Amino acid sequence: MFSNPPNWDKMFHFATRMFTASQDGIIHSATVFDYKKCYSPDKCYLYVIKLARAGVSKPQFIFRKFSDFRDFHQSLSTFFPHAALPLFPSRPAVSRTSSKLVVQSKIPDLNMYLQEILSAAQDISRSNVVYTWFHVWPVDVKENQMERRPRSGSPLSRVPLTGRISGDVKLSILHRGRSLTIMVHHCKALSFLDGNPPDPYVKLYLLPGLTDKRKTKVVKRSANPTYNEQFLYEISSSDVGNRGLRVSVHSYDVLKENSFLGAVYIRFDEVDTNKGEAQWFHLGPPKPKAHEAIM
Secondary structure, three states, X not given: OOOOOOXXXXXXXXXXXXXXXXXXXXXXXXXXXXXXXXXXXXXXXXXXXXXXXXXXXXXXXXXXXXXXXXXXXXXXXXXXXXXXXXXXXXXXXXXOOOHHHHHXXXXXXXXXXXXXXXXXXXXXXXXXXXXXXXXXXXXXXXXXXXXXXXXXXXXXXXXXXXXXXXXXEEEEEEEEOOEEEEEEEEEEOOOOEOOEOOOEEEEEEEEOOOEEEEEOOOOOOOOOOEEEEEEEXXXXXXXXXXXXXXXXXXXXXXXXXXXXXXXXXXXHHXXXXXXXXXXXXXXXXXXXXXXXXXX
16 A cells, blocks of 8 residues: 655645555545535635445445645645656536526536546555545545435535425417416425525526526525416527427525525427416426537
8 A cells, every 4th residue: 555655744735644455444436526616715615525445334425625636636646746647637617697607517526526436446546645635534524514404315516416306387379469468386305405405596598598597586495386476588480390488497695605405498399388277397407518508
């Protein structure tokens, strides 16, 4: 096994000592499956990593910024200069308008990177550098306690990209002349947050381009809210077949970022907009490229 490297205390800002595979337990899997906003002191994003270890019955969760991944790669490159390490993903170019989508788009690359590290030869994959970075530090415990939710399998408060999105939204879509009428009727079976029903509201965007945002009222403490709110758009008959709708459901929070509960992407040429009959649409995860084309 790789012994303690020189200057190990300068590798990671959160590390106060080295940890080994025998101390923490062999890592069977490490999956980046969520992200959350943080301030340290400037706005940033933390990736949420779910760990499965030998001898540990429940999953563990650690929280790392993109810069922590970069420091991890630099440390591995320093202490294993002749190893064929995987390529490190490029830094996300985060802008004010696209920050969430860009941060989210890096998750597959980061997952591939971690999988390749843990599949490398044992002198790398079980080195003290790796296990120190994957150790559950006090900062991880603090973040986990802040986000803890009494749901089976996951202690996280935000809706992760997979596994916590549920429910349906009932809509009517009617097009007459140049008028498109969207009626938001109900939602059902939405995810609970913190063991409590959410405070949901519905947002609408026209596609492509995520234009003409509309949103419903907030319904307090309900996983099955009723809205019966109507929204009007002006779209010509010749254009309606090239357009679509992004419908997303969120839980309002006065103190922190609102929680995403699910979304559905609807092409108007795939529904009967002449009748305007109400129908249920199943909620799913967000699609990063939704603003570029009708999904």
